[in-house]
Amino acid sequence: MQLAISQILFEARTLDDAMPQLLQAVCETMEGVLAYVWLIDRDAKVLRWMTKWSASGVQAEELERTSRAMTFALGEGWPGSVWKSGQPAWIQDFAEAGKLPRTSLATEGGLLGAFAFPLGSRSDISGVVECFSRELRQPDNDVFRMMADIGMKIGQFIDRKRTEEALQESEQQLRQAVKLEAIGRLAGGIAHDFNNVLTVITGYGTMLLPSLEGDSVSRARMMEILKAANRAAALTHQLLAFSRRQVLQPRILDLNAVVASIEHLLRPLIGEDVEFVIVPGGALSAIRADPGQLEQVLMNLAVNARDAMPQGGRLTIMTANLELHDLTRGKTHHVPPGSYVVLSVTDTGCGMDAATQAKIFEPFFTTKEKGRGTGLGLATVYGIVEQSGGHIEVISVQGRGTTFMIYFPRVEGVGQPVEPEVSLQKLCGGSETILLVEDERAVRDLLRQVLQRYGYTVLEASYPEQALELSQCHEGPIHLLVTDVVMPMMSGLELAGETRAMRPSLRVLYMSGYTDNVRDLPHVVNAMSSFLQKPFSP
Structure with missing residues (x-):
């Protein structure tokens, strides 16, 4: 078995590739039929279920469901006790094991005994493997030594692969961040010069309008000039949002209240052929953001979802509190561990392939036909979220739909109500x-x-x-x-x-x-x- 383990560790590219093969090799040598891997979540200081291997014919679905939902602190339960001792352990007969969690579920699945061993050295454990058997076996010292040796090798492999994956992830994030920062600086510089030009156009155009009251043709032409200038101004605002160089006015907010305040605008926007569902999270923590910019994020994501569902579908907006740990962030490529309030926008549309997902936040990138959209909607969302101190990720499957997940750091305090727009008073002038x-x-x-x-x-x-x-x-x-x-x-x-x-x-x-x-x-x-x-x- 030692040779087989070494070969698997040498050939495997990732932890996910290696683990099922390693578990199979261990179980087949030790006459086991089911094995679980538990990895340590360093932030939460608990063991979390990672993956499994099972032989054909094993009926232990309830045991697996329960195990997936459980965590074990140091010294808690059987995996936790192996973690604490740093030594292999054996349960020859579940009937004599006492009141350990899950033993009744194991026996219901026809499993009689089990053994477990730590991954890594006693002072640096990465996780625990537990292997279940249908036979009653008496352990011996040679088996314990072999399990300890195998656990050491697998633990070293886990540490090495985690380091490699973290390095690759950091390099990829750095390349993307440098690319987007360069584009953002260019976009911001263009917006600066362009906004000065637009200020002159809209300013003089507005000043000229009163003098054109008696000339309907010239007044109509001037109105078209101002409309075009306003459209151009909207584009520059989107460029500034992407480049993270617009001025935000953040305050403590209740995300549920923001979503509720804009619901009446979103419903007609997405159309009658799209089912619109809002699922507000309970006891939602507060966030710190600019309410106007947050509404812009929701509008842009809703439009993007609508366009992905030309034949209709479902748009779901959800909010929730989330504690993100090392193991849970395997699904989130760049979001650091922490306490978040999550806003998710999900559609049942056409979805995206990996190549498209890699470019969707770049300005002017669009999959729509010419003349439809500016390619700045998602770039604007990205810029607003990043400037607000949040994180955004996309999960998409072609033909099934897309989910945008936005992570806002939780803050202390009570969210302020969303204020209605204030009407402007007529300027009277002065002598100052x-x-x-x-x-x-x-x-x-x-x-x-x-x-x-x-x-x-x-x-x-x-x-x-x-x-x-x-x-x-x-x-x-x-x-x-x-x-x-x-x-x-x-x-x-x-x-x-x-x-x-x-x-x-x-x-x-x-x-x-x-x-x-x-x-x-x-x-x-x-x-x-x-x-x-x-x-x-x-």
Whole structure:
């Protein structure tokens, strides 16, 4: 048997490939008919069922079902006692074994005795193998020594394969992360420049509309220009979401409440031929996220699911608490262990092959026909989830459907209710003095004209150093600083800090189409400062 074990360990590529063969070799040598492997979950500090081997004719379904659902702490049950002792153990007759868990189920399956041995050395155990037999056998020291030796070899193999798999997984994640980060930086840079252009287009277009009241043709043309600009703005917002450079306003949320608040929008969106099911988790923990962006995630995933079911089907949205441990994350390629609130969106559509799954979060990748979709829906979902500190994975089978699993870290606190949108009041204007800082001339000219039109006095600067000079030299009050965030030499955040050192009561309005300092903005937006996302209209 030693030779057979060594050959299996040498030829096997993965732990999943090796284990059934190893169990079969052990059982056939020791006259066993059923074997289970239990591996240690280092985070939960318990043994969890991994896999089995059984000879033909073994009827022990209830024993297997029960074992799969069980865990054993150190010293608990028979596997736990073998883990604690670090030594092989033998139960010659279940009838004399006392009240060990599962013994009655084993005897119901025609199993009379069993032996077990640890995997690894006594000081470094990876798991436990237990092998059940239909015969009553008397153990001897040679058998115990052989089991200990086999357990040592298998334990070393497990440790080596786990290390190799972790390394391969890390390398794959790094390659994908570098790729997506590069695409994200490119997308964010494009969005920054594009948003400045769109601000000028929408700004002047909106200003011109009142003058076209008597010219229906020109007014209709201008409306089409503004509609096109708004569509382009929506695309840049999606690019920013993917690149994780948009400004979020996170707060503690009840995920169930967010799903419920958007249900009335999702139902007409997916169509009458799709059954829509929501399964809210009970006693759901709170998460920290931007409610508006979370709604965008749900909308995009619902649209993606609808398009995958052209003949109709079922869309299911579920929420649940989840404790993720080392062994359970075998199904999740990159989600670290921890406490999560999970949002899953499942459809019964066409599904995806592995090649498609590898690309679905890349911007502009789409499987839809030309003219349908931008290829930014799932890229936007990916960016929002990552920027929110969460993780996303996809599970899909061609012809059966797809599930997107989103993992949000649990937080302490009670989720705040989702607030309804607030209607904007008509701008009345004023006479205050505003310091305007914008390095893009066309945007600066537009903003100056708009502000002066409403009666404000505007001090204009094209770069931060000039703004600081104006702040220092201006003898009168400055009531508001309106500044771009991304500028050469000094950011808008730094400019605001230095200007407030001279004028502590100064209020600030940040504006940007893209920012590398996006994570800092939520911390500085407060009663004395606000943020305006480009593009915007007067």
